[in-house]
Amino acid sequence: MRAPGLVDTIQLAVSLVFAGPLGIFGLNMALDGRPVGWGLVVVAVLMVVLPYYLWSPPGLGDLASAAAGRITGGKER
Secondary structure, three states: OOOOHHHHHHHHHHHHHHHHHHHHHHHHHHHHOOOOOHHHHHHHHHHHHHHHHHHOOHHHHHHHHHHHHHHOOOOEE
C-alpha cells in the first residue's frame, strides 16, 4: 500500500469539509430524538470512507490475481 500523496490529502480535506458539518448536524438531530440524524451521520462517514475504498481498495491486486488463477486453472504461460 502506498503512502497518500498530495492529491489524496486534498481529497480527504475536501471530504472532511463537507462531511464534518453534516455529521455534526446529524449527531445533533439524533441527540434531540430524531432518528433521521443517525442516517445523516452514516452518510457523513460514507462521504469520507467510501472514496478511499472505491479508488484504492486494499488487496485488489491479490484478489485479481487469485481470480485470474481460478479462471485459467493456475496455468502460467
